[in-house]
Structures are given as structure tokens and as C-alpha cells.
Amino acid sequence: MTLRRLWLIFAQATTVGLALLFVVSTLRPEWLARTPAAVTALAVPVPELKQSPPSLEVARAAAAGSYAGAVAAAAPAVVNVYTTQEVRRRPGRNVDPLYRYFFGDPRGGTERVASLGSGVIATADGYILTNNHVVQAADEIAVALADGRQYAARLVGADPESDLAVLKVEATGLPVITFGHADALKVGDVVLAIGNPFDVGQTVTMGIVSALGRTNLGINTYENFIQTDAAINQGNSGGALVDVSGNLVGINTAIFSRTGGSIGIGFAIPATLVRQVMNDLIRTGRVTRGYFGVEPEDVTPEAAELLKLTRTDGVLLKGVQRASPAGRAGLEPGDVIVAINGEKVANSQTMLNQIAQLPPGSNASVRIVRSGREVEVPVTVGERPTLRKTE
DSSP states (O other), X not given: XXXXXXXXXXXXXXXXXXXXXXXXXXXXXXXXXXXXXXXXHHXXXXXXXXXXXXXXXXXXXXXXXXXXXXXXXXXXXXXXXXXXXXXXXXXXXXXXXXXXXXXXXXXXXXXXXXXXXXXXXXXXXXXXXXXXXXXXXOSEEEEEOTTSOEEEEEEEEEETTTTEXXXXXXXXXXXXXXXXXXXXXXXTOEEEEEEOGGGSOOEEEEEEEXXXXXXXXXSOSSOOEEEEOSOOOTTOXXXXXXXXXXXXXXXXXEEOOSSSSOXXXXXXXXXXXXXXXXXXXXXXXSOOOEEOOEEEEEOOHHHXXXXXXXXXXXXXXXXXOTTSHHHHHTOOTTOEEEEETTEEOOSHHHHHHHHHTSOTTOXXXXXXXXXTXXXXXXXXXXXXXXXXXXX
């Protein structure tokens, strides 16, 4: 009997307690909330991070390997070149001739075509370097500087054989590029390409010199390209290739690509040739080059065996113009030129460049192999006619 009474008292007390808990949780839930002290006790402390001193100079010094200095030196002198040209649209096909007679061809007439390239400011008074193919046949040329200034430009002169051109804008105090020493470049040197690809705005890409003295590419008459894997795309033509100091070592000109986009094979004209062509174009509006008047061919092992030559270096003369400097000097077809002024001749393209650099009117000492004997022949250098195939 006593146990039953105790059980009833426990059951009643439990029921009353649960009822009170229900009432309190419904009407005064805040009474049941945990105290803030409990939360504070479980908080995880924030770790203290190591921060460099708040100094911009220190932060830049820590950016080892950055080329920001080179870009800051060269980029202001790299410009965008915009050209427009009026071209005739092809007449519409399958148009009734009677309709065309009375009403004209709805798809005929002319239209203006715009194109884009890059350029490099060479002098503070407005002479700008670019590629000939950027401005060729352009009716109007405009130049936009990196700082937003825009100028109308005129063509001072162009040299299709080296694919270089010089523009002039009427301005003073312009930022200029510093010419570097392209002859000092080595394969593996880091270079930067600066231009305006696809008109997205001035862009800098980085790579290395992949090769030097690239010839026989069929791009220009005179070829002595710097090859680089720095990305060069449409719109980069005429832009700057600079070294890690921001000095100009070449003018970006062409890429090898099966898709039209960069695949890491780009070509630039060395600054040494750029300077020579620029000076001639500014002085006279054209480029003066040396001329022999010969038709050269590389010496192959097959040709050497056929002609019974004792050596395979040098350049074989397939033809010699009688009234040319070479003809007057006594050079003959079948002669092999092995050196000019003591400088060895490696192939036809190399000889082309060597002769072109000789001043017209000067005397050149040409070493040839004739009938198995080496002979020195003096040649008075002539002036190369424009776009002649013989050299």
C-alpha cells in the first residue's frame, strides 16, 4: 500500500512538472535560454597573422622576377594604329543585267574598311615606327597613345621589302622608346611583346628568344628575324619587342599559325635593321641598298657533286647580268661566292642581306671559287632597283 501511494505521488509530481515546463516554454521561452557566458566560453580565438610592413616600396622589392619596370619604361611609347581604306564591293552575282542597267547593282559600289595595328614612337617630335602591311593602301591613318591622346598621322615612307614604315604625327614631347642592342641577344633571353591585339587595349606578353637570324620564311625580301614564343596576335603587328630593361630589340611583324592565333612562333624585325630603314625613310622617303645584279642559289650537295665543287658552303651564281656591277667586275655564272669583305656567306638570304647593307658606290672585296681556285674579285657596289628579283 505504501509503494502504490509513493508511485502515485511521483506520477503526479512528474505530470505537474511537465505541465509547468510546457507553460513556461510557451509563454516565457527566454527564461529557458542559455546564458551568454556559456557561448563565450566555447569561442575559438582568432590566430594572429604575420603581415609585411605597410610599405609600397618593400612590397615591390619583394616581387622578384617582375617586369613592371620594363613595361613602365616601354609601354607609354607603344601606340595603336587605326587605318581606313575605301574598297570596291564585288558586283552581285545572278543579278538581271536589265535590272542592273536601270537600277544599278544593290551590292555594288564602295565601302570603307577599318584595320588595326600597333606602332612605336621613335622620336619625341612624332616619328612612329610600324609595319608596312599595317598602313599599306590606307586612305586615313590615326594613332592613339597609351594615355588616351589621339592624332591623325601621315605616311612618311614605307619599305615593302623589309615590311617597315614610318609615320609622322604633329606633336612634341611624346614618350619615346629606347633602342636596345639586338645584336647582343641570345637564345633564351627573356623578351616582352607590347601591342594592341584584337583591339582589347594595350597588352603585354612575355616569352624568350627562341631563335635568331631566321630566314627563308617567305615573309619579306630581307629576312633576319628574331623568333620568340611571346604571344603575338592580330593587332600586335608594328608593336614593340623589348628586353627586360624595356629597350626596343625588335618590331613584331608576323606569326606562324594554322589557326590565325598565337601558337608560340612569332617573328620580329631586329632593331638594328629597323634603325637603318627608319633613318633612310626619314631622310629620303625610301631605302637605299647595295646591288650586285646576280641570281643566287644555295649550294646543295647534289649541286656540288654535279659542278665538281670541293666545298658545299657559299652561294652559287646561276646568272649574272652583263651590265650589272657583278657583270662589269667579271663574275660569271658557276662562280661560288664564299665571302664578302671577309664575312662568310652562308646562304642566299644571308648574301642578300650582306649586299643590301653595302653603301652604293663603295668597293666590296668578293671571294669566289672558280675552277677549284679561290679568287678575290673587287666589285663596285650599285644601287638596288626597287623590287628587283636579282641581287
